[in-house]
Amino acid sequence: MAEIKSALELAMERSKKVAISDEEREEIKRREIEQKATSLFHRYLEGHLPLHEILKELERMDEKTRTRVGEILLYQWMDALSLSDEDEGLLKGIESLKDRNLDDIRGKLRHLSLDRAEEKKTIEQKVKDQMAEELRGMGIYGSAVEPNITGNEAMKSLLETMDRNYREKMQEVKEVLRTL
Numbered sequence: 001m002a003e004i005k006s007a008l009e010l011a012m013e014r015s016k017k018v019a020i021s022d023e024e025r026e027e028i029k030r031r032e033i034e035q036k037a038t039s040l041f042h043r044y045l046e047g048h049l050p051l052h053e054i055l056k057e058l059e060r061m062d063e064k065t066r067t068r069v070g071e072i073l074l075y076q077w078m079d080a081l082s083l084s085d086e087d088e089g090l091l092k093g094i095e096s097l098k099d100r101n102l103d104d105i106r107g108k109l110r111h112l113s114l115d116r117a118e119e120k121k122t123i124e125q126k127v128k129d130q131m132a133e134e135l136r137g138m139g140i141y142g143s144a145v146e147p148n149i150t151g152n153e154a155m156k157s158l159l160e161t162m163d164r165n166y167r168e169k170m171q172e173v174k175e176v177l178r179t180l
Contacts (some may be wrong), residue, residue: 002026006074037072044093045080051093070097078174083166085114100180116166123162127155 020028040057043049054073058066076087076099077090087109131147149155 033068033071035070036065037076040069041076041080044089049087049142051096055096063137073097080172080176081109081170081177083109083116083170085113094177098180102177102180105173105177108176110171112166112169116162118158119162123155123158124149127152127158130154 040049040054044051044054058070061069074094077093077097081087081090088106091102091106091109127149128147131149131152132141132145135141135145135147
């Protein structure tokens, strides 16, 4: 009597004849390296893996893999930099992989962050004053009148322009960091 084979058995028989080419093997290895670097990046960013553990992990890798994972981590850490106060961990990671002090970059980021906060405050006050003046023109005024600027389209537009300018400045800082 003939034996009935399952779909899995048929697939396994067919896959025995298929071999992976060197190009496919390299692609698989490349993806594994990228996945490893991304995993380290996220675990560090979320606070689940301290920097010294990442460095130990890198030391355990072969030279080629260590270099590639380090490059990917550097790129991801640099890309994640923003004008928030939470960048210190990223800067420490970049410092350790580049083996270089980044106090000048820290200063630039702090300066940009302070400038941005000050400019935002100025824009909000300017829009608030304009809205108060418009209300006064309509006969609505007094110490209890407080213009609501959160939904103001002019302010949104001004803030978007400001943010675009600071993103460009931030990109310049990242480019300087990449060339170090």
